[in-house]
Amino acid sequence: MLVELSKVIFHEGYTIQQESKLDLTDITVQGEKFPVLAPDPVKLKIVNSGDSVLAIQVQGKVSAVIPCSRCLEDVRYDFPFLIERNVDMKLSAEEMEESEEEYNFIEKGHLNVDQLVKNELLINWPIRVLCKEDCRGICSRCGANLNLGDCGCDREELDPRMAAVKDIFSKFKEV
Numbered sequence: 617m618l619v620e621l622s623k624v625i626f627h628e629g630y631t632i633q634q635e636s637k638l639d640l641t642d643i644t645v646q647g648e649k650f651p652v653l654a655p656d657p658v659k660l661k662i663v664n665s666g667d668s669v670l671a672i673q674v675q676g677k678v679s680a681v682i683p684c685s686r687c688l689e690d691v692r693y694d695f696p697f698l699i700e701r702n703v704d705m706k707l708s709a710e711e712m713e714e715s716e717e718e719y720n721f722i723e724k725g726h727l728n729v730d731q732l733v734k735n736e737l738l739i740n741w742p743i744r745v746l747c748k749e750d751c752r753g754i755c756s757r758c759g760a761n762l763n764l765g766d767c768g769c770d771r772e773e774l775d776p777r778m779a780a781v782k783d784i785f786s787k788f789k790e791v
């Protein structure tokens with residue numbers, strides 16, 4: 617959602633306080649797209665703290681659907697957040713672009729709340745997600761989800777050391 621900033625930019629001490637609905641339906645992380653669930657509106661507060669500096673605060677929670685690193689089942693991962701950013705609106709669009717800080721959530725006098733939340737998700741994106749601490753993963757032979765029970769495959773053979781031992785045994789049998 618875009619929030620018009622012109623009023624707050626030009627009036628020192630002016631405050632915008634409102635709930636904002638996110639239009640965030642997915643997020644792309646390293647080329648992979650993940651669905652985002654944003655059930656509740658976020659709390660937004662923008663204060664002109666003087667000298668055209670805006671203190672922006674966004675508080676809320678979204679969840680993303682991320683596959684379990686072991687069994688690939690969908691996991692709902694919660695991202696609660698409290699984002700606080702000060703933006704000097706005296707900076708030109710070029711200055712914002714060249715800055716080391718990320719200002720991609722400011723668009724022609726508007727605050728793009730979705731973009732601000734996206735930035736936050738990217739910073740806090742988990743390296744891996746498990747559906748449960750002791751997830752048993754999938755069978756490396758048949759692909760069955762081992763949390764649902766054993767598929768009956770003989771997975772020991774996939775361990776190369778075990779395979780070598782088994783080969784020796786079967787050779788003995790052949791003789």
Ligand SMILES: [Zn+2]
Pocket residue numbers: 684685686687688689746747748751752753
């Ligand atoms: Zn799992």
Ligand SMILES: [Zn+2]
Pocket residue numbers: 755756757758759760767768769
């Ligand atoms: Zn199996």
